[in-house]
Amino acid sequence: METYQxxxxxxGDFLSMEKSNLTYGLDAGHKFVAPIIMYLxxxxxxxxxxxxxxxxxxxxxxxxxxxxxxxxxxxxxxxKEVGVDPEDIEIVVNTHLHWDHCFNNALFPKAKIYVxxxxxxxxxxxxxxxxxxxxxxxxxxxxxxxxxLDRIQAVEGDLNLLPGIDLVTIPGHTPxxxxxxxxxxxxxxxxxxxxLGMFENWExxxxxxxxxxxxxxxxxxxxxxxxxxxKICDFVLPGHDPKVFFKKVYPG
Ligand SMILES: [Zn+2]
Numbered sequence: 001m002e003t004y005q006x007x008x009x010x011x012g013d014f015l016s017m018e019k020s021n022l023t024y025g026l027d028a029g030h031k032f033v034a035p036i037i038m039y040l041x042x043x044x045x046x047x048x049x050x051x052x053x054x055x056x057x058x059x060x061x062x063x064x065x066x067x068x069x070x071x072x073x074x075x076x077x078x079x080k081e082v083g084v085d086p087e088d089i090e091i092v093v094n095t096h097l098h099w100d101h102c103f104n105n106a107l108f109p110k111a112k113i114y115v116x117x118x119x120x121x122x123x124x125x126x127x128x129x130x131x132x133x134x135x136x137x138x139x140x141x142x143x144x145x146x147x148x149l150d151r152i153q154a155v156e157g158d159l160n161l162l163p164g165i166d167l168v169t170i171p172g173h174t175p176x177x178x179x180x181x182x183x184x185x186x187x188x189x190x191x192x193x194x195x196l197g198m199f200e201n202w203e204x205x206x207x208x209x210x211x212x213x214x215x216x217x218x219x220x221x222x223x224x225x226x227x228x229x230x231k232i233c234d235f236v237l238p239g240h241d242p243k244v245f246f247k248k249v250y251p252g
Contacts, residue, residue: 002164004043004182006189006237006250009078011053012036012060012069014240021214022197022240026205034240036067036100038075039191040082041182046162047084048091049108050180050191054100055144063141064099064132075104093167095193095239096174097123097145098133105148114167115145117154119176122217130174133215168232170195172222173213179229186251187234194239195225202229202236 017034019027039050053075054060060067071077076086092111094102097119105113123134123143135141145152155178159167164183171177173194180191194213196202201211212222229236235251237244 001183002043002162003185004041004046004164005184005252006182006191007040007042007082007248008237008244008250009038009040009075009082010035010073010245011038011075011078012057012067012073015066015068017065017240018214022194023200024212024214024216026211033068033242034197035242035245037239037244038078039180039237040079040084041165041180041191043162043164046090047088048093048162048165048180049079049089049111050093051095051101051193052092052104052107055103059103063135075107091161093161093178093180094119094145095179095191095195096177097143098174098194099135099144101193101239102145105145105151111151113145113148113152114155114159114161114178115152116167116169116176116178117156118171119174119178120152120154122175127217130215130217168228170225170229172218172225173216175217175221177225181232184251188232189235189237189250190229190233191237192229192239195222195229196236196238198238198241199236199243200241201238 014034016031019030041048089108092113094115166181170179210226
């Protein structure tokens with residue numbers, strides 16, 4: 001079967017991430033610098049970009065939490081550093097439609113964008129406590145993914161995207177959350193995005209086998225997702241863990 005490599009691309013950092021937002025109820029009050037990550041999946045002749053990062057420093061400070069984003073970390077520059085031009089990207093996958101995962105879809109004009117239909121529906125009318133994550137109309141904002149609506153392919157359920165790459169539904173953090181299951185020389189990697197904010201969510205601790213995010217839509221669905229993940233993947237890649245950058249490429 002076709003194999004791929006996965007390159008994590010750092011496109012900014014939340015300066016003061018509340019850890020319990022990522023690890024349900026654990027380490028409340030502990031703040032850390034959390035990266036915003038796009039994952040580039042490279043095949044023989046295919047380039048897939050998983051998520052497109054957040055808004056810039058000014059935007060983040062105004063509507064969300066302060067981030068740091070150097071010139072090098074701007075999505076286009078960060079991709080250039082790994083030898084990729086935005087025009088080369090034919091496929092974008094949004095794991096979900098939280099602002100820090102889909103803000104820059106418009107920067108990839110040639111790409112078809114894959115999003116779960118369920119996620120689009122929820123993003124338009126989320127629960128009030130989730131308005132800000134979706135930059136909802138309800139609070140006077142405009143969801144940036146709508147700018148590229150004409151290029152979105154709405155997906156319903158699991159989908160074999162390409163030989164060796166599957167989109168898999170992993171609801172819990174959001175209703176239409178999807179992961180990207182990638183075949184590599186070393187086994188199957190699941191780009192799990194915010195389903196696992198950190199590796200710790202998957203590794204668990206003495207009490208819990210796995211740990212959901214503090215930000216979630218459905219905990220019952222979340223635990224079914226954990227069961228599904230155990231069956232389908234060998235390795236996971238999380239949404240906001242600095243440890244992701246201990247390696248430049250996966251497998252590696
Ligand atoms: Zn999220």
